Amino acid sequence: MKLRLRVPTGFAWVFATAFVLCSTATFSSAPAFAAAPNRVTSIFKPLSTPAQAVYEISLLALAICGAIFLVVGGLLAYTIVRFRRRPGDEVREPPQVYGSNQIELAWTVIPILIVFVLILATARTIYDVQGAIPPADALNVTVVGHQWWWEIRYPKLGIVTANELHVPVSETSKRRPTFLKLESADVAHSFWVPQLAGKTDVIPNRQNLMWIEPIQPGTYVGNCAEYCGMQHARMLLRVIVHPPEDFERWVAAQQEPPVGDPQMVAGRDVFFATSCVNCHAIRGTKAMGKFGPDLTHLMSRQTLGAGVVANTQENLQTWVRDPQHIKPGALMPNMQLTDNELDRIVGYLLTLK
Numbered sequence: 001m002k003l004r005l006r007v008p009t010g011f012a013w014v015f016a017t018a019f020v021l022c023s024t025a026t027f028s029s030a031p032a033f034a035a036a037p038n039r040v041t042s043i044f045k046p047l048s049t050p051a052q053a054v055y056e057i058s059l060l061a062l063a064i065c066g067a068i069f070l071v072v073g074g075l076l077a078y079t080i081v082r083f084r085r086r087p088g089d090e091v092r093e094p095p096q097v098y099g100s101n102q103i104e105l106a107w108t109v110i111p112i113l114i115v116f117v118l119i120l121a122t123a124r125t126i127y128d129v130q131g132a133i134p135p136a137d138a139l140n141v142t143v144v145g146h147q148w149w150w151e152i153r154y155p156k157l158g159i160v161t162a163n164e165l166h167v168p169v170s171e172t173s174k175r176r177p178t179f180l181k182l183e184s185a186d187v188a189h190s191f192w193v194p195q196l197a198g199k200t201d202v203i204p205n206r207q208n209l210m211w212i213e214p215i216q217p218g219t220y221v222g223n224c225a226e227y228c229g230m231q232h233a234r235m236l237l238r239v240i241v242h243p244p245e246d247f248e249r250w251v252a253a254q255q256e257p258p259v260g261d262p263q264m265v266a267g268r269d270v271f272f273a274t275s276c277v278n279c280h281a282i283r284g285t286k287a288m289g290k291f292g293p294d295l296t297h298l299m300s301r302q303t304l305g306a307g308v309v310a311n312t313q314e315n316l317q318t319w320v321r322d323p324q325h326i327k328p329g330a331l332m333p334n335m336q337l338t339d340n341e342l343d344r345i346v347g348y349l350l351t352l353k
């Protein structure tokens with residue numbers, strides 16, 4: 001008797017565990033760093049056209065799968081209770097049923113129809129999202145995945161930044177979608193901001209395309225969604241959606257060269273005398289490294305280390321002293337700076353507003 005009961009209980013545990021795993025995987029991918037004003041990372045709160053399409057198809061798939069679960073689980077529960085073993089069963093054999101055309105037809109045709117509905121609905125969504133034609137004034141941005149940060153380039157605007165994608169909001173009166181070209185500098189990554197669009201892989205030697213069309217200003221968080229090495233979990237992303245005039249202001253500020261501060265000349269000299277310049281670029285100077293993030297307007301960014309810590313003077317100091325302390329495995333090494341060099345370099349970096 002015990003053995004018979006154990007089978008359904010085992011199934012129940014498998015279902016329960018799978019459910020918990022799936023739901024946590026969907027809802028708890030929020031980054032560790034808490035300064036983001038909007039920390040929702042759920043696909044169930046879409047605020048962008050392609051994300052809305054993904055949301056709708058998810059609801060349909062969930063509803064169909066939920067109905068199947070209820071029917072199968074309900075019948076299973078009913079059968080377990082209704083036909084459970086009773087005293088006297090040892091001497092009787094249950095009725096033996098062989099074949100039933102109606103039942104076999106039903107369990108063949110109904111699933112085929114369900115799968116067909118899912119295929120058609122999914123194909124339509126994919127076509128709607130992937131087939132979208134960029135309007136003439138769409139913003140074009142190239143995003144390059146690196147271990148473990150995002151390079152963000154605005155080719156037509158001449159802006160290069162990192163880890164924070166600034167875009168205009170799309171209004172019904174004036175749609176402003178942003179089209180992204182995704183490239184990788186090393187391994188496979190995946191670009192994912194759940195409220196704005198589905199995931200798109202970022203693959204070496206290939207250009208993948210996607211678009212977002214946020215309909216509400218704010219800061220949206222996302223992350224790399226493809227395991228890409230030790231600090232994959234700390235390859236965070238922010239999309240900052242501006243009202244149109246704000247976005248124009250941001251563009252104008254980023255296009256300016258960094259404002260020099262004569263008091264920081266000493267720091268600047270230390271910076272240019274170390275190998276910092278081999279990896280980092282500061283527009284208008286001889287620092288033209290491409291390996292690490294562009295520092296032209298470093299202090300306009302909210303975070304350091306791709307979302308790991310807030311971009312404050314204290315954290316910047318800790319980061320420059322030893323990035324490995326904050327982000328072990330980061331490709332920026334400990335430069336073994338003396339305290340004096342460190343103070344001067346950080347003093348200079350703080351002027352890159």
Ligand code: CUA
Nearest residue numbers: 189224228232
């Ligand atoms: Cu990049 Cu995971």
